[in-house]
Amino acid sequence: xxLDDRKVKILKAIIKNYLETGEPVGSRTISKYADLKxxxxxxxxEMADLEEMGYxxxxxTSAGRIPTDKGYRFYVDDMMLQKENDLVNxxxxxxxxxxxxxxxxDFLSQKVDRVEELLQSVAKALAKxxxxxxxxxxxxxxxxxxxxxxxxxxxxxxxxxxxxxEGNVIRNKVITVSEELSQENLLKLNILLNxxxxxxxxxxxxxxxxxxxxxQAGEHMQLVKEVVDAVVETISSEDNLKIYTSGATNIFKYxxxxxxxxxxxxxxxxxxxxxxxDFVKLEEDEEQPNSGIQVYIGNEAPxxxxxxxSVVTATYELQDGMRxxxxxIGPKRMDYDKxxxxxxxxxxxxxxxxxxx
Amino acid sequence: xxLDDRKVKILKAIIKNYLETGEPVGSRTISKYADLKxxxxxxxxEMADLEEMGYxxxxxTSAGRIPTDKGYRFYVDDMMLQKENDLVNxxxxxxxxxxxxxxxxDFLSQKVDRVEELLQSVAKALAKxxxxxxxxxxxxxxxxxxxxxxxxxxxxxxxxxxxxxEGNVIRNKVITVSEELSQENLLKLNILLNxxxxxxxxxxxxxxxxxxxxxQAGEHMQLVKEVVDAVVETISSEDNLKIYTSGATNIFKYxxxxxxxxxxxxxxxxxxxxxxxDFVKLEEDEEQPNSGIQVYIGNEAPxxxxxxxSVVTATYELQDGMRxxxxxIGPKRMDYDKxxxxxxxxxxxxxxxxxxx
DNA sequence: TGTTAGCACTCCAATTTGACGAGTGCTAAC
DNA sequence: GTTAGCACTCGTCAAATTGGAGTGCTAACA
Numbered sequence: 001x002x003l004d005d006r007k008v009k010i011l012k013a014i015i016k017n018y019l020e021t022g023e024p025v026g027s028r029t030i031s032k033y034a035d036l037k038x039x040x041x042x043x044x045x046e047m048a049d050l051e052e053m054g055y056x057x058x059x060x061t062s063a064g065r066i067p068t069d070k071g072y073r074f075y076v077d078d079m080m081l082q083k084e085n086d087l088v089n090x091x092x093x094x095x096x097x098x099x100x101x102x103x104x105x106d107f108l109s110q111k112v113d114r115v116e117e118l119l120q121s122v123a124k125a126l127a128k129x130x131x132x133x134x135x136x137x138x139x140x141x142x143x144x145x146x147x148x149x150x151x152x153x154x155x156x157x158x159x160x161x162x163x164x165x166e167g168n169v170i171r172n173k174v175i176t177v178s179e180e181l182s183q184e185n186l187l188k189l190n191i192l193l194n195x196x197x198x199x200x201x202x203x204x205x206x207x208x209x210x211x212x213x214x215x216q217a218g219e220h221m222q223l224v225k226e227v228v229d230a231v232v233e234t235i236s237s238e239d240n241l242k243i244y245t246s247g248a249t250n251i252f253k254y255x256x257x258x259x260x261x262x263x264x265x266x267x268x269x270x271x272x273x274x275x276x277x278d279f280v281k282l283e284e285d286e287e288q289p290n291s292g293i294q295v296y297i298g299n300e301a302p303x304x305x306x307x308x309x310s311v312v313t314a315t316y317e318l319q320d321g322m323r324x325x326x327x328x329i330g331p332k333r334m335d336y337d338k339x340x341x342x343x344x345x346x347x348x349x350x351x352x353x354x355x356x357x
Numbered sequence: 358x359x360l361d362d363r364k365v366k367i368l369k370a371i372i373k374n375y376l377e378t379g380e381p382v383g384s385r386t387i388s389k390y391a392d393l394k395x396x397x398x399x400x401x402x403e404m405a406d407l408e409e410m411g412y413x414x415x416x417x418t419s420a421g422r423i424p425t426d427k428g429y430r431f432y433v434d435d436m437m438l439q440k441e442n443d444l445v446n447x448x449x450x451x452x453x454x455x456x457x458x459x460x461x462x463d464f465l466s467q468k469v470d471r472v473e474e475l476l477q478s479v480a481k482a483l484a485k486x487x488x489x490x491x492x493x494x495x496x497x498x499x500x501x502x503x504x505x506x507x508x509x510x511x512x513x514x515x516x517x518x519x520x521x522x523e524g525n526v527i528r529n530k531v532i533t534v535s536e537e538l539s540q541e542n543l544l545k546l547n548i549l550l551n552x553x554x555x556x557x558x559x560x561x562x563x564x565x566x567x568x569x570x571x572x573q574a575g576e577h578m579q580l581v582k583e584v585v586d587a588v589v590e591t592i593s594s595e596d597n598l599k600i601y602t603s604g605a606t607n608i609f610k611y612x613x614x615x616x617x618x619x620x621x622x623x624x625x626x627x628x629x630x631x632x633x634x635d636f637v638k639l640e641e642d643e644e645q646p647n648s649g650i651q652v653y654i655g656n657e658a659p660x661x662x663x664x665x666x667s668v669v670t671a672t673y674e675l676q677d678g679m680r681x682x683x684x685x686i687g688p689k690r691m692d693y694d695k696x697x698x699x700x701x702x703x704x705x706x707x708x709x710x711x712x713x714x
Numbered sequence: 715t716g717t718t719a720g721c722a723c724t725c726c727a728a729t730t731t732g733a734c735g736a737g738t739g740c741t742a743a744c
Numbered sequence: 745g746t747t748a749g750c751a752c753t754c755g756t757c758a759a760a761t762t763g764g765a766g767t768g769c770t771a772a773c774a
Contacts, residue, residue, distance in 0.1 A: 172519070404738090417754060418738070
């Protein structure tokens with residue numbers, strides 16, 4: 001059977017209606033749509049076809065139809081294609097977005113110096129704006145270059161290492177050392193570290209460079225080892241992958257998600273954050289097809305507990321290919337159109353903020 | 358009417374039973390208790406009295422009784438008194454706790470150098486252990502003394518200030534300055550800042566000291582102003598009050614809290630965190646009566662959305678009166694005894710970890 | 715051949731009903 | 745002061761009832 005023009009129209013009408021109401025939609029409802037003058041009986045026949053083709057199902061025999069994941073997928077793909085091609089639309093959107101951009105910019109520029117807070121506010125604002133749950137991952141440091149290291153003495157056997165990466169990503173690390181260290185030697189060590197490591201990415205801090213440093217350090221070999229280890233560990237540390245979430249309780253606004261066991265699992269995933277890293281990883285591998293926007297419907301998501309949700313993600317770029325991910329988690333019947341637009345706005349905005357920094 | 362010995366026994370039996378089952382408890386259930394040989398009819402009479410006195414209520418006419426907030430309050434106060442006085446019990450507990458302390462110590466000592474992670478793990482472990490929701494506030498920096506400041510150049514017009522407080526509380530701040538700065542001047546500024554401000558608490562960085570510094574800075578007066586402002590702002594910044602939460606989804610384990618609107622409000626409070634600061638503030642004012650452990654039952658809590666919960670909080674000390682708060686949020690019928698013990702354990706443990714650092 | 719009106723049928727959701735049981739309050743007797 | 749007994753209340757559960765929304769199918773029509 002073929003998905004002819006009329007079937008497409010009906011399918012879209014069904015999904016659109018379902019997105020709005022959340023109720024199964026019957027043939028009579030669709031037959032009232034102005035632009036296709038068909039009786040409910042005809043619609044019913046078409047619906048039967050669409051069901052056979054797997055785009056819609058009935059929750060039970062005498063109920064209206066609701067979209068399947070395949071149906072949603074068709075709808076979303078079509079929408080994305082529309083956005084890609086429709087140039088007139090695009091210009092309109094740019095104009096529309098300009099307003100948001102402005103207010104957003106004012107809002108963001110106030111807190112540029114604290115990336116953590118910035119991303120948390122983005123998550124929060126987006127959640128409030130969309131009424132869905134949100135996640136924002138901090139940009140991945142991997143592959144980024146070291147700007148400088150600064151060692152200072154805290155106590156006789158404690159050293160504070162301040163590590164600054166390109167893009168002003170800053171990490172602090174307290175290192176407990178086994179031997180005491182004079183001011184003079186600390187200075188030397190500082191110089192040694194900076195001349196040897198500055199401008200290198202994690203990958204480039206390989207064995208030969210490190211062993212060379214250790215030789216230069218002479219009697220403080222052991223200490224250098226400890227510090228370099230700490231630096232490497234700090235930069236590469238898996239849990240650098242911070243994820244900020246917000247609006248978890250928004251899911252209670254959607255009855256199909258608020259039953260206690262589903263809600264519990266979902267909120268757990270958002271609180272625990274571990275599983276959310278899967279989305280970030282997926283984004284990293286991705287070849288950026290739709291300006292970096294991805295839609296996961298139901299089981300397409302890499303997270304088990306989100307099988308009843310849809311997730312829309314976007315990537316933003318810091319610089320040098322450092323990327324972060326923004327995600328919106330909502331019911332399958334989320335307002336994809338609006339969500340995609342919001343994400344595009346934030347994306348542009350974040351790119352902007354970070355490039356300026 | 359007076360709360361005589363027998364009434365107390367019956368009341369305690371009712372509450373204890375209700376804590377275990379979560380079901381309204383009837384007169385027959387209590388009459389089976391071995392240590393008070395009374396028929397259900399007698400119990401019924403006593404129950405009627407207890408109800409009149411406001412310790413228990415019936416959810417509906419022909420149901421068993423459940424404790425009121427007043428009832429819980431009596432139960433908890435009695436328990437705390439017991440713990441205070443019962444020395445034998447206490448020794449037993451110390452022995453019991455020793456085991457936990459050991460495993461806990463191993464666990465904590467691994468991540469001492471990252472306070473943030475440490476506190477987050479405490480929240481997590483405690484939530485897993487108790488099956489309630491938990492919160493842990495970072496120790497308040499207010500009143501703490503500055504150890505040193507370190508300025509480094511990031512870009513021509515950007516300076517990184519690393520601010521270290523007593524207790525190795527570290528803050529980073531990127532300051533955008535209006536004038537360019539030579540290496541030499543940066544060094545001078547560093548010295549000026551440290552000689553003037555080191556060892557001072559926020560309260561002591563008053564106007565006279567700052568203006569004195571500004572004079573010394575000569576032509577860089579404007580810059581000093583900016584830096585000092587940044588330092589002060591960073592130290593005093595209200596949002597230094599970080600709160601870590603965990604186990605929010607544990608509330609779904611208790612039917613009386615899992616109805617969607619209650620759960621939503623509760624989880625929102627835990628996610629938003631703003632309202633949780635009220636507990637921290639209350640603790641600060643508190644004169645530490647029961648080794649710093651407080652129990653809030655229902656409306657006693659300063660947070661509206663927790664009117665159906667109980668909250669148990671404890672304070673831990675870092676040093677110099679820097680205090681943080683640990684809280685456990687659960688249903689009114691939580692296992693107060695266990696929770697108080699757990700909190701005491703963690704309290705000791707954290708005191709320990711921080712004092713050692 | 716495609717479209718439509720009509721009708722019997724299905725099934726859910728909401729409401730009603732009745733039986734059951736847990737628990738109470740009261741009274742009278744011990 | 746305590747207890748046994750009894751009538752009464754009320755919530756819970758399951759079964760029965762009803763109404764309505766929506767379907768599939770058939771026959772007639774253009």
